[in-house]
Amino acid sequence: MRIDGDQPLPEFYWDACCFVNLLTDDPQHGADCKRVYRDMLDGKCRLVTSAITVSELSGVRRDAPVSNDLRAKIRALLQHERITLVDVDGWIAERALELSWDYGLNTRNALHLASAAIYGCETFETNDDSPLRQKPLRATLEKATGMTIRAPHGLGTPAQGTLFD
Numbered sequence: 001m002r003i004d005g006d007q008p009l010p011e012f013y014w015d016a017c018c019f020v021n022l023l024t025d026d027p028q029h030g031a032d033c034k035r036v037y038r039d040m041l042d043g044k045c046r047l048v049t050s051a052i053t054v055s056e057l058s059g060v061r062r063d064a065p066v067s068n069d070l071r072a073k074i075r076a077l078l079q080h081e082r083i084t085l086v087d088v089d090g091w092i093a094e095r096a097l098e099l100s101w102d103y104g105l106n107t108r109n110a111l112h113l114a115s116a117a118i119y120g121c122e123t124f125e126t127n128d129d130s131p132l133r134q135k136p137l138r139a140t141l142e143k144a145t146g147m148t149i150r151a152p153h154g155l156g157t158p159a160q161g162t163l164f165d
Contacts, residue, residue: 009082010155012036012048013116015126016056016108018152019049023060023073023112029127035154036125040082044155048084050115052108058077065092103141105131125152 014036020026022033039045057074060066066074078085086092088111094113099105107114109130116124124132124147131137138149 005068008105009044009046010123011084012152013112013119013121013124015112015124015128015130015132016049017126018129019057019072019077020060021068021127023057023077024033031071031149032127032152032154036074036152039155040080040119043082046082047087048086048116048119048121048165050110050112052115054078054085055165056108084119086119086162088115088140092118099141103131103137103144113141113145113147116147122147124149127151 016121018033021029022037061101092114099113100110109132126132132149142149
């Protein structure tokens with residue numbers, strides 16, 4: 001937990017899919033991601049993600065080129081003062097390799113999980129259908145990393161408005 005002003009804020013590690021679902025207002029997961037985003041804007045939490053999320057957001061639109069407006073939203077989002085990008089260094093790469101070997105994770109999932117664990121997050125949020133969210137692997141990974149792995153749901157603030165309004 002990092003300090004923002006006088007208050008310690010909960011930090012949620014976001015897998016890249018959470019940002020994609022927020023930016024595209026995904027019908028299944030967009031509202032949950034929006035709640036967490038609003039909590040972050042209101043100063044109730046911080047978001048943490050790996051620097052690899054930046055490159056993963058290149059696929060935010062698969063059906064058309066990414067508009068200049070969406071590009072600007074992505075850049076503004078990732079530069080927000082309450083969003084921390086964790087650089088992938090040798091420690092994280094080594095931990096990701098171990099997670100991949102030990103639990104059969106793909107490279108991206110292993111890098112995200114290692115980034116969150118080494119940064120010290122208590123909560124890892126994802127809403128894709130990766131093995132990270134499937135029992136019993138999720139329980140095993142939670143024990144191995146000391147983190148809770150869950151879908152984003154916010155701190156009780158109802159979702160309102162649209163991104164950046």
